[in-house]
Amino acid sequence: MDKLIKEHLSMALEDLFSYKLSAEDVSLQPTRKEFEGTHTFVTFPFLKISRRSPEQTGYALGEYLQERFDIYKSFNIVKGFLNLEVRDLIWVQTLDHIVASEGFGRGTTKKRKVMVEFSSPNTNKPLHLGHLRNNFLGDSVARILRHAGYDIKKTNLVNDRGIHICKSMLAYQRFGEGETPEDADLKGDHLVGKYYVIFDKAYKAEIQQLISSGASEEVAKKTAPILLEAQSMLKRWEDKDPDVVALWEKMNGWVYEGFATTYATMGIAFDAIYKESDTYLLGKDIIEEGLEKGVFYKKDNGSVWIDLTDEGMDEKLVLRADGTSVYMTQDIGTCDYKYDDFPMDESVYVVGNEQDYHFKVLFSIMKRLGRSYSEGLHHLSYGMVDLPGGKMKSREGTVVDADDLMQEMFDTAAQHTRELGKIDTLSQEEALVLYKTIGLGALKYFLLKVDPKKRMLFDPKESIEFQGHTGPFVQYTHARIAAIKRRAEQYDVGGDFRAVTELHKKELGLIQNISKYPEVVEFAAKEYSPSIVAQYVYDLAKEYNGFYQEVPILNEKDKDLVNLRVNLSSVTAEVIKSAMDLLGIDVPERM
RNA sequence: GGCCUCUUAGUUCAAUGGAUAGAAUAGGAGUUUCCUAAACUCUAGAUCUAGGUUCGAUUCCUAGAGAGGCCA
Numbered sequence: 001m002d003k004l005i006k007e008h009l010s011m012a013l014e015d016l017f018s019y020k021l022s023a024e025d026v027s028l029q030p031t032r033k034e035f036e037g038t039h040t041f042v043t044f045p046f047l048k049i050s051r052r053s054p055e056q057t058g059y060a061l062g063e064y065l066q067e068r069f070d071i072y073k074s075f076n077i078v079k080g081f082l083n084l085e086v087r088d089l090i091w092v093q094t095l096d097h098i099v100a101s102e103g104f105g106r107g108t109t110k111k112r113k114v115m116v117e118f119s120s121p122n123t124n125k126p127l128h129l130g131h132l133r134n135n136f137l138g139d140s141v142a143r144i145l146r147h148a149g150y151d152i153k154k155t156n157l158v159n160d161r162g163i164h165i166c167k168s169m170l171a172y173q174r175f176g177e178g179e180t181p182e183d184a185d186l187k188g189d190h191l192v193g194k195y196y197v198i199f200d201k202a203y204k205a206e207i208q209q210l211i212s213s214g215a216s217e218e219v220a221k222k223t224a225p226i227l228l229e230a231q232s233m234l235k236r237w238e239d240k241d242p243d244v245v246a247l248w249e250k251m252n253g254w255v256y257e258g259f260a261t262t263y264a265t266m267g268i269a270f271d272a273i274y275k276e277s278d279t280y281l282l283g284k285d286i287i288e289e290g291l292e293k294g295v296f297y298k299k300d301n302g303s304v305w306i307d308l309t310d311e312g313m314d315e316k317l318v319l320r321a322d323g324t325s326v327y328m329t330q331d332i333g334t335c336d337y338k339y340d341d342f343p344m345d346e347s348v349y350v351v352g353n354e355q356d357y358h359f360k361v362l363f364s365i366m367k368r369l370g371r372s373y374s375e376g377l378h379h380l381s382y383g384m385v386d387l388p389g390g391k392m393k394s395r396e397g398t399v400v401d402a403d404d405l406m407q408e409m410f411d412t413a414a415q416h417t418r419e420l421g422k423i424d425t426l427s428q429e430e431a432l433v434l435y436k437t438i439g440l441g442a443l444k445y446f447l448l449k450v451d452p453k454k455r456m457l458f459d460p461k462e463s464i465e466f467q468g469h470t471g472p473f474v475q476y477t478h479a480r481i482a483a484i485k486r487r488a489e490q491y492d493v494g495g496d497f498r499a500v501t502e503l504h505k506k507e508l509g510l511i512q513n514i515s516k517y518p519e520v521v522e523f524a525a526k527e528y529s530p531s532i533v534a535q536y537v538y539d540l541a542k543e544y545n546g547f548y549q550e551v552p553i554l555n556e557k558d559k560d561l562v563n564l565r566v567n568l569s570s571v572t573a574e575v576i577k578s579a580m581d582l583l584g585i586d587v588p589e590r591m
Numbered sequence: 592g593g594c595c596u597c598u599u600a601g602u603u604c605a606a607u608g609g610a611u612a613g614a615a616u617a618g619g620a621g622u623u624u625c626c627u628a629a630a631c632u633c634u635a636g637a638u639c640u641a642g643g644u645u646c647g648a649u650u651c652c653u654a655g656a657g658a659g660g661c662c663a
Contacts, residue, residue, distance in 0.1 A: 032610065042609060044646060054646085080646080081610060312594085314662075356595065357661055383596085384659085391659085422627065438629090450604065453596085455659075457603070462616095467629055469604080469615040476629050487626055523607090535605070538614085549622095549631045591629075 001094060001515060002028055004071070005039055005084065012064045019049045030512065036076050037083030038512060044080040054080035088503040091511045092564070096498055098514065098571055105517040105578055107149035107525070114376075115342055116142040118350035119156040119270070123255040124168040125193035125394050127262055127402040129385050129458060130352070133447045136584060137382055138350040139268045140448055140530035143582045145348075148525035153342045156270045157334070160252055161277040166233040168192050169247050170226065171199035181254055187261060187403065188254025193394075200395045202226050265406055267440065267584060272341065274334070280325065282333025286369065287319045295368045308364055316361050331362050332369075339373055346376035348528060353381040353453070380528050383455030385447075400460055409439030409464065416466055423590060434588055438472050441585045445471030448583050449534040469538055471585055474576060477541035478587040481573040484553055488566045495559030497567055506547040510568055513540050517575050521582070530583055537579040544572050 006026040013019045013026075031037040043050075043057045050057040055077055062075035062082055073087045098104050118138020121127055127135075139154070146152045172179075172195040181188045203226050210220035221227075236244045263269065287304055290296040296304050296318060304319035318328050338347065349359060359379035366374040384391060392399045414435040417423060423431060446464045450456045466472040503511075516536070524532040553565040577587050 027607075029607085029609085034611075040610090044609075047646075078610065314594090352660095353596070354660055360595095381596095386659085416629070420627090420629070422629095454604090455597075459603090462603090465603095465616070467616085470629085472629055473615095476627080480627055480630085482627095484626055491626095531605095535614090542614085545630060546632095548626085552626080554626050590627080 001086070001090070002039070002519075005086075008065055008069055009041055009061070012061050013046065013049075016060055016064060017046070017049045019046070030516075031083050033509075035078065035081075035083050036074075037085040038508070039084045039086065041082045041084065042080055043082055047080075058082040088508065089501055091503060091508055092498060092500055094515050095511050095564070095568060095571065099567055104571075105521050105575065106147055107518075107522060110149045111151075112345040113151045113153070113342065114145050114346040114348060115153045115155055115338060115344040116145065116348045116350065117155045117157055117338075118142075119268075120351070121156075121158060121259060122164060123158060123160040123189075123192070123252050124164045124196045126187070126189040126258065128392060128394065129400040129402065129405060130392060132266070132402050132405070132443070133382060133385050133456075134350055134352070135263075135266055135268055136444050136447050137380070137452055137530060139584050140444075140533075140582060141348065141350065141380065141528050143584060144521065144524050144528075144530065144533065147578075147582055148521055150346075150525075153271045153344070154269075155272045155274060155338070155342075157274045157276065157279070159276050161237065161248075161280060163230060163234050164196070165248070165252075166230045166237065167199040167203075168196040169244075169251055170230045170233055171195040171202065172251065173247065174202075181257075187258040188256075189258030189262070190401075190403070192251050192255050192258075197395065199226070199230070262403055265403070265436075265440075267586075274338070276330075279334045279337055280330050282337055283325060283329040283331070284319065284323075284333070286332050286336065287329065290318075290365075290369055293369065295365070306361075306365060306368075308361060311364060313357075313361060313364070318365070327358070328362065328365070331358075332365060335362075335366055335371065335373075335377075339371075344373055344376065346378065347373060348378045348380050350380045350382065353383055353455075355379075356381055378528070380452065382452040386455055386457050388457070388459050388461075400458065406440065406443065409443045410435050411439075412463055413439035413442065413466070413472075417591065426590075434591060437586045437588050438466070438475060438591060441471035441475050441580075441587075442466055443471075444583055444585050445474070445534060448530045449538070451531050452529055471580075472591075474537055474541045474580060475585070475587050476591060477544055478573055478576045478580075479589060479591045480548065481544070481569045481576075482589040484566065484569050485573070487554060491554055491562070493559065493563050493566055495561070495563040497560055497564035499560045500564050504551060506543075506551050507564070507568060510540075510543055510547055510572065513543050514571055514575055517579070520579075524582075533579050533582050537576055537583075540572065540579070541576060544569075 003023065006023040006028055009026045009028070010021055010023040013021050027042070029040050031040045041061070043054055043061065047054060047057060050060070052060070058077035058080070062077065062084070065084065066072045066075060071086055071090050073085045075082060075084045077083070116138055119131065119135050121131060142152050142154045175198055176195060179191070181191050184191050186194070203224055206224040206226055207217070207220045210224060211217055215223070233244055237248060287296060291298065291304065296306050298304055301321040303317060303321040305315050305317055307315050309315065316328065317326055318332070320326060351359065356379070363374065363377045363379070366377060387398065387400070389398065417435060417438065423434065426434065442464050449469065520532060520536045524530065551565065553569060554562060556562045580587050
């Protein structure tokens with residue numbers, strides 16, 4: 001529909017003012033509710049070409065369109081805005097088309113492969129609220145891209161080695177007394193996290209002691225015995241000391257078990273899991289390659305660098321003088337490693353914005369190395385989730401734990417639902433599923449409705465809403481429509497809605513809103529932004545609720561009209577379901 | 592110190608350079624004999640400051656204030 005109007009406008013501009021503008025470049029927007037019409041064209045930019053006043057220009061264009069094409073009912077002009085109104089009949093045909101089409105909103109299949117990497121947990125502590133944003137974003141972006149027609153691979157690069165892992169291991173070795181998750185009645189990841197905190201306490205105590213015996217804080221932080229021991233443990237791990245490796249495997253095993261539960265609760269799965277313990281040595285050969293190509297250079301002490309000052313960045317170390325890797329080294333290697341596994345055209349890294357600079361540098365390096373996929377590298381940089389007191393710090397215990405938060409959401413959903421008492425017919429099992437659907441829906445929607453790039457605030461004292469601009473609001477709308485469909489089966493609906501020629505304003509608004517769905521998906525895929533879908537589906541649900549409230553859907557005598565409204569409701573429900581699925585949120589049939 | 596990001600109702604979030612800056616929530620006033628009131632209707636309330644570009648700036652540019660991040 002929009003495409004058609006754009007073509008018309010393009011022709012009009014050429015015929016009237018002999019100005020060439022391709023239909024794609026015509027900008028058209030939906031008319032604001034306060035004004036008459038369905039589509040608005042802004043004429044201000046064309047005044048120089050038409051050499052007329054805004055009103056005259058708009059009038060000329062409007063006249064032209066209405067004379068030549070029969071889809072326009074009327075037009076009006078307010079200053080430089082040309083508001084076009086499309087005939088009701090066209091909208092009924094649009095609805096008919098949507099009802100008839102399979103998979104409305106699904107993008108045409110593209111041959112491009114896209115890898116989406118997200119989650120990237122550390123195996124020294126459980127997942128927290130920040131991870132939830134990361135996971136929901138990554139999962140949703142993958143769903144959106146898949147829906148838009150790309151071939152997707154979801155991957156998770158687990159950070160399972162390094163000094164922080166050794167800290168948990170060391171604390172466990174010292175203070176753990178052989179405790180297991182079963183003994184402690186804790187999930188494996190929570191147990192390991194507990195020892196990570198214990199390490200930090202012991203470490204801080206040692207620092208204090210050193211300071212009181214005269215050391216400077218700086219020295220104390222570097223020479224605390226427990227830290228030195230953790231470092232030596234890392235060295236032993238790298239040398240494959242059997243005892244250390246055995247402990248590492250045992251504790252990581254607990255963590256993986258714990259994570260598996262958490263991912264299952266979140267409803268998230270991956271196509272491939274990579275482990276840093278397999279990739280941390282990669283990249284050194286590429287450093288050699290880069291030296292040969294002249295992309296890198298060697299300093300006198302033997303360290304290898306890249307000079308990015310011509311791109312407004314610094315010089316960056318890519319290999320230490322002693323030949324050991326830095327983060328950048330393994331990330332360079334991992335790029336190729338992932339490409340060998342899945343020859344992607346695009347690769348999306350869902351990583352917090354604290355690493356903006358790191359990825360800028362990494363991508364620039366891969367471009368200079370001439371990698372085929374380097375143009376498709378994209379850092380989906382999302383903002384941190386802040387608490388009212390500032391940033392979350394796992395060591396200081398100011399984290400909102402993912403498992404706890406999800407459980408809290410389920411409990412609240414259960415409580416709300418019972419108070420409303422509308423699901424008495426459901427079995428206990430069905431009710432439990434419903435609580436999870438609603439609780440998780442509220443949480444996911446809460447984290448996804450905000451623009452990913454922006455940092456957001458979460459106040460644990462104020463629980464996440466179930467009313468207003470929320471997941472449950474949208475889910476509720478779907479449940480209502482499901483109820484109508486159940487009722488409609490008892491009615492003799494079967495008219496031919498295509499016979500309807502005049503539409504109520506609410507119906508028209510709804511059809512218009514629904515027909516935008518494919519564009520929304522395309523736009524969200526381009527922007528890697530679930531928030532676009534979230535905002536859209538909320539608007540649609542809100543619009544439907546207004547419709548529902550004011551327009552009788554089943555009580556009309558006119559069969560054609562009832563049929564139209566049932567169909568309209570049904571399509572709305574399908575779009576809601578599809579859009580919510582892009583966010584990874586289920587919609588219930590009743591709630 | 593260098594670089595990056597952010598600043599919009601009391602609060603949490605919107606707004607491809609376009610019309611009277613939208614929602615939600617909290618506040619005030621209403622709506623249920625009828626398809627699910629987790630809903631709907633009405634009401635009040637905001638663009639950090641100073642310049643600039645433009646027919647038009649929340650959006651772009653410059654400077655300043657405040658918040659956060661990255662790099663040593």
